[in-house]
Amino acid sequence: MEHEGFTKEQPHHSQDELERVCNNEIGLALAKLYPLVAKNRAAKKTVHDAWLQSRTRKSGVERYSLDPQEAQRLRMLAAGGDVLAIGREIQNILVDELPPADERQPFNEAFGQWMTNAVHALRNGGQERLEAFLKDDLLPWLQKYRRRGDQKAKSRNPRLFTNMVEYEARVAFYCCFANAWVLLVPWLREHRDLQPASERLLELMHSQNANDSGEDIFWGQILSMHPSSVWLFESPDHRAVLGRYLASVSSLGAGGTIDNASNPAYWNLVGATLIAFHEYRCQLEVDETARNRDSKAQSVSKNDAILEKDRFERFAESQGMSCQLCDHPKMMFRKQELYDRDEDTLNVTFICGACGAAQIELVSGIDLRTFIDSIDD
Structure with a gap:
């Protein structure tokens, strides 16, 4: 990838220097980038989390339901309690486009330099200079790659790179959301008499669900921010599983991590969530097919209208x-x-x-x- 646009004020920075900068500063830079790129739908294809068509989102509309055999496979996977295997399953469900192996290193180097310059802007001029760098330097280059690709042909997939950067920005923004709930839940418990089941529901929906080993049970997805939660709350079967999990909380106590390895109701909930992820992805494909069909119909209709206009005007002339x-x-x-x-x-x-x-x-x-x-x- 080209780097000239990001080195007007700073010399080239090595990957080692990037590793030395504070992760919190990088996270802040990415989170502030997110509002600038949030409307780019293409970035949502890197890891699928685009909200569905409005007609599918309406309450009461019949949604995709997973094949019973596939649903049972996912329940058995969850019951095994292998957090890494569960994460791989979610990755397989949601991830679409990733760079080929031979391009990941230049992708990482380009991303590293951009983030290093963002951190330098933050350290040298505070958040005001960081925001100016993101808006005036970084964003135009992202837009350039999105429109025209890499003019120097160092990468075959420049648009994929911009999608990945924008996905990282979304992740950073969502982490800020999750961190806010980390602070808010204890306050609600202390000042608003938050009950154990309610506390556990908020933790489930608004956290990144890391267990005692630091492994993320849902591969970093914050359920309340992901469209699959529609299935979790509107499917009668999934709601029943969720209800049994929340009912089991009173005997286990509130607080601590969301992962209760000894609680079968928890792993049943993980299985229901895996099924919901699958159902979301399948519905996304159904909607995409319908959207393409509607688009073709609209194109034909538009062409017919143009043809009609031409015929009437030529008739008037005749x-x-x-x-x-x-x-x-x-x-x-x-x-x-x-x-x-x-x-x-x-x-x-x-x-x-x-x-x-x-x-x-x-x-x-x-x-x-x-x-x-x-x-x-």
Whole structure:
């Protein structure tokens, strides 16, 4: 990847220097980048977490339900309690585009240099300078790669790189969200009498769900920020599993980590969540197919409208129509509808190309069809 755009103020920085800078500073830089790139839907294909079409999101709409055999496989996987295997399963469900092995090193180097310069901006000028760097330097380069790719052809996948950077920004922003809940839950417990089951639900939905070993049971996904939570809360089967898990909390006590290795209800919930991830991904593919079909239909409809406009304007020219106000011969088609008194006669509205006046012409359906046949032959 090209780097010149990020080295106006700082010399090249090695990967070793990146490793020495504070992770919190990098996280802050990425989190502040997120609002600038949040509307880029392509980035949501790196790891799928795009919200579904509005018609699918509506309550009561029937959603994709996983095959029973596949659902049972996921329940058995969860019951095994292998956190790494569960994480790999979620990765396989959600991850789409990743760079080939031979490009990961240059990707890492480019990302490292960009983040190092972001941290330098933060250290030299505070958050104000960091925000200026992100908006005025980093964002234009991301937009450039997204539009045109890498002009020096050092990477075959520059747009994939921008998607990955923007995904990292989203992750950093979501981590800020999760950290806010880490502070908020104890406050709610102390000041608002938060009950154990409610506390555990908030921890489940708003944390990154790391267990005592530091392993993330849901591969970094914050459930409340992921569309798969729609299935978890609206599927009767999943709700029942969630309810049994929350009911078991009173005997286990609140607080601590979300991972209760000795609690079967917990692993049942993990299984239900895996199924919800799968159902979300399958529904996403169903929606994408429907969207492509609708897009093609709209394209055909638009082409038909263009063809209709051309035919009516050529017909008007062949009939010698002109504006009744200024006598200009250029008449532009606006709309057509059936004439009330004769089903084979049309009321056609034209707009004068000179003065803009609208006028309605009665057009014989027979004459129009004869003309269209003559120009289409």
